[in-house]
Amino acid sequence: MNNAIAGFSKLSKDEKIDWIANEYFADPAEATALIKKYWNSDQKLQQLHDEFIENTITNFYIPLGIAPNFLINGKYKTIPMAIEESSVVAAAAKSAKFWSTRGGFKATVLNTEKIGQVHFIYKGDVSRLEHFFAQTKATFFSTTEAITKNMQKRGGGILDIELRDKTELMANYFQLHVTFETKDSMGANFINSCLEQFSKTLKEEALAFELFSDEEKQIEVVMSILSNYVPNCLVRVEVSCPVEALAEKHIEYPSEFAEKFVRAVRIAEVEPYRAVTHNKGVMNGIDAVVLATGNDFRAIEAGIHAYASKSGQYSSLSHAKIENGIFSFWMEIPLALGTVGGLTSLHPLVKLSMEMLEKPSAKELMEIVAVAGLAQNFAALRSLTTTGIQEGHMKMHLNNIMNQYQATTEERVLIKQFFKTNSIAHSTVVGFIEDLRK
Ligand code: MEV
Numbered sequence: 001m002n003n004a005i006a007g008f009s010k011l012s013k014d015e016k017i018d019w020i021a022n023e024y025f026a027d028p029a030e031a032t033a034l035i036k037k038y039w040n041s042d043q044k045l046q047q048l049h050d051e052f053i054e055n056t057i058t059n060f061y062i063p064l065g066i067a068p069n070f071l072i073n074g075k076y077k078t079i080p081m082a083i084e085e086s087s088v089v090a091a092a093a094k095s096a097k098f099w100s101t102r103g104g105f106k107a108t109v110l111n112t113e114k115i116g117q118v119h120f121i122y123k124g125d126v127s128r129l130e131h132f133f134a135q136t137k138a139t140f141f142s143t144t145e146a147i148t149k150n151m152q153k154r155g156g157g158i159l160d161i162e163l164r165d166k167t168e169l170m171a172n173y174f175q176l177h178v179t180f181e182t183k184d185s186m187g188a189n190f191i192n193s194c195l196e197q198f199s200k201t202l203k204e205e206a207l208a209f210e211l212f213s214d215e216e217k218q219i220e221v222v223m224s225i226l227s228n229y230v231p232n233c234l235v236r237v238e239v240s241c242p243v244e245a246l247a248e249k250h251i252e253y254p255s256e257f258a259e260k261f262v263r264a265v266r267i268a269e270v271e272p273y274r275a276v277t278h279n280k281g282v283m284n285g286i287d288a289v290v291l292a293t294g295n296d297f298r299a300i301e302a303g304i305h306a307y308a309s310k311s312g313q314y315s316s317l318s319h320a321k322i323e324n325g326i327f328s329f330w331m332e333i334p335l336a337l338g339t340v341g342g343l344t345s346l347h348p349l350v351k352l353s354m355e356m357l358e359k360p361s362a363k364e365l366m367e368i369v370a371v372a373g374l375a376q377n378f379a380a381l382r383s384l385t386t387t388g389i390q391e392g393h394m395k396m397h398l399n400n401i402m403n404q405y406q407a408t409t410e411e412r413v414l415i416k417q418f419f420k421t422n423s424i425a426h427s428t429v430v431g432f433i434e435d436l437r438k
Contacts, residue, residue: 004340009054017057048346064292064349065089067399071104072371078355079372081288087397088284089298091379092372098170102241105374107367113232114336118176118199124216126165129174132212133163136205140176144194151190156181158194161196173407176202184362186295186338188226188422194225228299229306230334237370238330239378245326250386258327260385261320265329270315275316278377279308282317283333285376289369292342293357300335307334308344318377331374335366391398394424401429413434 011019016033018028025031038058040046050056067089068078079096081089099105122129140161141148148157159179166173176198180191199221206212206219217402230423231290242409246254268278290297308317318331339362343350354360357368383389398419402412 067092071100080292082291083288095375107237110234116226122218156183192225192308233367265320281380282373283392
């Protein structure tokens with residue numbers, strides 16, 4: 001079998017499905033039927049989704065759940081979460097409820113600066129390059145006016161352009177390091193368009209700069225692209241309450257719980273193996289809301305993990321302390337999010353999520369997403385330091401096992417009843433189902 005194909009993108013959707021079904025599947029008719037089963041019967045809606053990417057053959061479902069009772073800066077929110085992992089939404093909702101009776105979440109956007117860079121090679125005298133940059137800086141602004149006009153009307157635009165000498169890292173390597181304010185848009189297109197114009201201006205103006213030698217005039221732009229590392233696009237979120245107020249089911253001894261919790265956070269602060277898993281728990285909340293609101297979760301992931309390494313060692317995103325009898329748990333994370341443009345105005349479920357969140361500004365969405373992350377982290381640490389994580393996890397996993405074995409309604413009732421009082425493990429559930437069916 002030859003699995004390579006030329007001109008695939010030019011085939012129609014049906015032809016693509018025919019090819020893939022015949023090329024890779026033992027039963028092509030069955031594969032085709034499954035692919036088509038996931039098509040939306042509303043053809044216009046299906047076409048909209050088909051056109052988000054190239055070579056679409058079908059839709060890939062991920063559940064959209066909601067976590068209510070989030071008290072954020074004194075206002076209740078219900079948070080939409082798109083995620084496949086059992087127990088994440090349940091954990092978020094549990095945390096939300098817990099903190100709603102203890103003052104809620106306080107969230108504040110600290111700053112909103114985005115970054116883009118033109119990476120270039122200049123072979124010559126550095127002071128002459130600096131002179132050139134000082135003389136050309138205004139031209140970088142003026143030649144991007146057509147791109148920045150609308151953004152400026154919305155209060156955003158280019159904040160500053162710096163020349164950065166990176167020759168200590170690599171021979172002849174320099175940058176235009178540019179900061180932007182993009183208001184309610186994530187700004188990737190705006191930033192990249194500005195950068196590509198800077199790149200043109202840089203090359204043209206260098207060619208015309210009389211003080212440059214012939215070699216110095218030949219600036220080579222390697223690439224122009226935004227950075228997903230946004231350490232000055234930060235949001236801070238915090239929960240706090242008197243230690244005694246932490247008392248609840250499974251938290252009979254609140255001061256012991258608080259101390260153990262702080263210690264668990266400390267371990268993630270000092271130990272990278274634990275920090276990665278700890279932060280993964282934070283990202284369970286963050287990614288789910290980022291996805292539900294049509295933002296780029298890969299960009300968010302990359303930026304946040306880089307931020308977690310800013311000291312030179314990968315560390316916990318969240319922090320906790322007990323001071324004067326008050327337990328506090330907080331984090332600061334970078335989040336470059338948008339509530340206009342991109343998928344936000346195209347994907348019907350993204351629009352639904354935005355309306356559910358009462359049409360937030362980008363800053364408000366930063367607060368909501370950070371809250372979901374901290375809530376998730378709280379839920380994970382609370383379980384880990386009390387009952388252990390498996391209890392809640394396996395409860396949710398029970399559903400997956402029942403679905404895997406296509407349990408009937410009657411079987412489900414019996415299974416749930418039995419595992420209310422018996423501990424859940426994959427093998428015991430399967431054994432129980434098999435016994436029922438004997
Ligand atoms: C599982 O998705 C996330 C946790 O592992 C996070 C943590 O360990 O803190 C439970």
